[in-house]
Amino acid sequence: MLLLINPLRRPFNVLWLGLGLILGALGMAIALNLYFEHARVAAREQDRLSTQARVIAENTEYQLTSANLALENVRSNLAYWKDETGLQAGIRHLKAASIIPGIHSMSVVDKEGTITASTRPELIGMNLGSRDYFQEVKRHPNGDILYVSPPSEIVHGTFVINIIRMIPGEQGEFDGIVSATLDPEYFRTLMMSVQYAPDIWVSLAHGDGMMFLMMPERKNIDGMNLKQPGSFFMQHQSSGKKEEVFTGTVYATKEPGMIALRTIYPAAIKMDKPLVVAVNRDLDPIFLSWRRNAAVQGILFGVIVLASTMGLFLHQRRQRKLEKEAAQARALINQFSLALDRIPTCIYMKDQQRRYVYANRSTLELFQCSAEELSGSLDSRFFPPETVAQLHDIDTRVLIYGEDTAEKIIYKSEDGSTRIYWQIKTPIYEDDKKTRISGLCGISTDITEFELLKEKLEQQARQDYLTGLFNRRFFMEQGHAELVRAQRYGHALSVLMLDLDYFKKINDKHGHQMGDAVLKRLADVMRKILRTVDIIGRVGGEEFAVLLPETDLQRATEVAERLREETAHAVVTSVTGMPLNFTVSIGVASLEGKDIDLNTLINQADGALYQAKESGRNRVCLA
Structure with missing residues (x-):
């Protein structure tokens, strides 16, 4: 069969075979890169x-x-709730236990299913004996288990989950339940x-x-x-x-x-x-960005395939149609450049000396120069020294070691603004044997806005949505770090626990919008009075905590009095134009010894706060 092949056809076939192998390898490389990038995404x-x-x-x-601890605490105090006075104290205890975020209400139910105490007075006397979660505990009594009921619909479209602890009798038998309802909000x-x-x-x-x-x-x-x-x-x-x-x-x-x-x-x-x-x-x-990247690489590959096949075709006809071949090549180059100019991503090429030899329109607009001005320029013309050093390191890995790179670049411009780019670079070889690298091709995509939807979310995870203060979780994290620092170096440390007086009455009389305004106004007062080093957090509905570094009990008491007085003079205007004053009760506790933890210190301040509210409100009490 080889004898039948025209020898004059061999160069033609060899060139097309070589081109097919190169394009096949390039296409496989692009496909593999896209495959692995898809997996990385x-x-x-x-x-x-x-x-x-x-x-x-x-x-x-x-x-x-936390809710389980509250249920166990309530269960352990049931013995003191036998008479009317004890029952009232028990209800107050339930309300105190139910201030944990995520708890909507708490109730005590006897063995017949009747609610004997609840944070919601309208539920007292209601019988839950037929409820599935009550019967589940009654059928399988175990004082060590926290029962989690399936969601049940309380109003149209609103479901709640109850968590339950069994009340054991004298012989460990079923004697009722203590239940907490999780707050969907x-x-x-x-x-x-x-x-x-x-x-x-x-x-x-x-x-x-x-x-x-x-x-x-x-x-x-x-x-x-x-x-x-x-x-x-x-x-x-x-x-x-x-x-x-x-x-x-x-x-x-x-x-x-x-x-x-x-x-x-x-x-x-x-x-x-x-x-x-x-x-x-x-x-x-x-995979939206990946698909766009795949489309860009597909277009580039298609253009390369078109250019190479057309170039080879024209090369074989060069002797007869030299002028036509040149015109077609120029048109092809213009089409290639136009296609790249329409891609909303920076595409560029550098030679072995790291000088720019090509850039599409997006790159030229970023650098604010023409193609002629860009040709032969180095990165130092457009970027500050720290960015140039980072780019030089990346280019070295591509030009010297033949690596394909993909990483994030942070660029700070002269006006102080910061842009973040995702940059991909690949080596360009002089021949199909890949014996020498002549330059590199790079693609850079601006991801600044995405990095900012991310930074904002991280900030929101730390802040209370209403007041802008630290939320409970972040307050506890910061407070723990400050406590460890104070204990290590023997510094003073104090905690204030604040609670708005009669806040429920404000909500009931003026509405929750007015209640939110009061909470915001109190947060403003706290920012005004307290130092920037003080850690302020909203730890409950109307309850706030303040950690005062390097502050002893006397100084903390003075700060608390000044905060109480400033709050008493603060005013919030209602929708009717009437001024509304409000007050706070404050409990103060200071660090004593190195064995105390943050929860204990907060509980001490919380106990002083309870004393302040019990003794008339709008006052400061010490632990």
Whole structure:
């Protein structure tokens, strides 16, 4: 068969074969790069979704642990509630225990199912004997278990979960329950705080499969039973793993997505049923940037294929149509340049000496120069020294070692603004044997706005949404660090616990909008009086905490008095134009010894606060 081949055709065939091999290798390299980039995008998103699910799970476990301690505390004090005076004290105790964020109400139920004490007076006397969660505890009594009821609908579309501790009788028999109702609003706020993209939704479900909450809310989702064959919920439970990430069609929404599931089961508590948190993101937005990148690389590859095949074709006809070949080549180059100019990403090339030899329109607009002015320029013409050093290191890895690089570059311009770019660079070889690198090709995409939707979310995770002060979790973290520092160096440290007097009456009489205005005004007063080094947090509905570094008890008392007086003179104007004054009660405690922890110090200040409220309010009491 070889004898039948025209020898004059061999150069033609060899050139086309070589070109096909080169294009095939380039196409394979691009495909592999896109494949691995797709995997990296998926892995990165899985990590982010898992992190958000972990944040919600850890917060929920903390709330369940706190609520469990409150239930145990209430249960241990039931013996003192026998007469009317004790019952009233018990109700106050219930209310104090139910101020934990995430708890809507607490009740004590006797063995017949009758509510004998509750934070909601209208419930006292109601019989719950027929309720499933009451019967569940009665059928399987165990004083060591924290029972978690499936979600139940209290009003149309609103579901609640009760957590329950059994009251044991003298012989350990069933003698009633202590119940706390989880507050859906707290979990809605918690769920919204981890939504770093508009296409994310978060849900919380009972271990039996019933949906408790989904944020953002959707119709006919709350109360749905997820325990269906083939559902991700069932796969997760069957695996026995604490956390997993799935990709595919989600049963609850019937939409394709990437979903992270995490089982909530605090290690310190024996729960009869766990909770399961899910954080989901739609697949399309996850891979949007990847698809754009794939389109860009596909266009580049297509242009390269078109240019190379056309060039080879024209080369073989060069002897007969030299002028036409030159014109076609120029037109092809113009088309290639026009295609690159329309891509909203910086694309450029450098030679072995790191000088710019090509840049598309986006790059020229960024550098504010023409193609002629850019040709032969170095990075030092456009970037500050620290950025030039970083770019030089990256270019060295590409030009000397032949690496493909992809990393983030932070660029600070002369006007003080900061831009963040995701930069990809690849070597350019002189021949198909890749024996010598002649330059590099780079693609840079501006990701500044994305890095800023991220920084803002991190800030929101630290702040109380209403007052702008630290939330309870972040206050405790900062406070613990300050306490460790004070104990290490023997510095003074004090804590103030503040509570708005008659805040419920303000809400009842003037509405919650006025109540919010009072909370904001108090936060402003605290910022005015306190130092920048002082740590201020909103730790409850109308309860605030202040940590005063390097401040002894006498100085802390003076600060508390000044804060109380300034608050008493503060005014909030109602919608009717009438001024409203309000006061606070303050408890003060100071660090004594090196063995005390932050919770103990706060509890001491909280006890002094209770004393201030019991002795008439609008006053300061010391622990």
